[in-house]
Amino acid sequence: MSDGAKGRAATRTAIVDAAADLLREGGPAAVTTRGVAERAGVQAPAIYRLFGDKDGLLEAVAEHVMAAFVADKAAGMAAATAAEVDPLDDLRASWHRQIDFSLANPAVFRLLSDPERVLGSPAARMGRQLLETRVHRLAAAGRLRVSEPRAVDLIQAAGIGTIQILLASPPERRDPALADAMMEAVLSRILTDATADAPAGAADGPLAAAVALRASAPRLGALSDSERRLLVEWLDRVTEDGAAPR
Incomplete structure (x- = not known):
């Protein structure tokens, strides 16, 4: 990297860090060009050159904060997998980390709750991929009874709704049990065993088996590519039909 590129990268980092501090302290209204420039020790035109406008800067800050959080979640999942932590315990822990992070960073949550911003956010995509991996572990263990x-989708929708309700209430009036209640409600809908010692229902058995086989189907080396694709198509049909309301 050239000296000029290094200088631009350092300036960009200083601006994002300064804006992130102001965002945490006072929300989006506190992220003014003058305030960011003063805190970062740069001239205001540098902000416009690097980010275009305030919205561009806010998006960069939200992405920066979210990316750091997602990286921590990825490291936590790797450690949980290596330690053979129960996938349900890992999912619950991840759920609570997400709730706590969003309540501690309401401005970042609101910025990345905008569907248009989410579509362009690598950190948001990575966060969903981590959730998909956690859910896949449950499916492979035969504990999932929906696709x-x-x-x-159910977990993510419940999480966003829970955070929005909590943020809409003053901190002293927030229901501390809401997040747990929502998690358990979702688990009761998607799992064969919402609690560790709950037996799988008779109706869940075939569907859970289909979901588990679907999770393993891409790795079935005894089948040809066309056979695997056909099996996946069949299993997708079975699991989607099983998840449909009756």
Whole structure:
């Protein structure tokens, strides 16, 4: 990297860090060009050259903060997998980390709750991929009774809704049990065993087996590519039908 590129990268980092501090302290309204420039020790035109406008800067800050959080979650999942932590315990822990992070960073949550911003956010995509991996571990263990995409969507929707409700209430009036209640409600819908010692229902058995086989189908080396694709198509049909309301 040339000296000029290094200088631009250092300036960009200083600006993002300064804006992130102001965002945490006072929300988006506190992230003014003058305030960021003073805190970062740069001239205001540098902000416009690097980020275009305030919205561009806010998006960069939200992405920076979220990316650091997602990296921590990825490291936590790797450690949980290596330690053979129960996938359900890992999912619950990840859920609580997400809730706590969002409540501690409401401005970042609100910025990345905008569907248009989410579509362009690498950190948001990585966060969903981590959730997909956690759900896949449950499916492979035979503990999921809906398709993996359905489970991911339900968990993500419940999480966003829970955070929005909590942020809409003053901190002293927030229901401390809401996040746990929502998690358990979702688990009761997607799992064969919402609690560790709960037996799988008779109706869940075939569907859970289909979901588990679907999770392993891409790695079935005894089948040809066309056979695997056909098996996946069949299993997707079974799991989607099983998840449909009756």
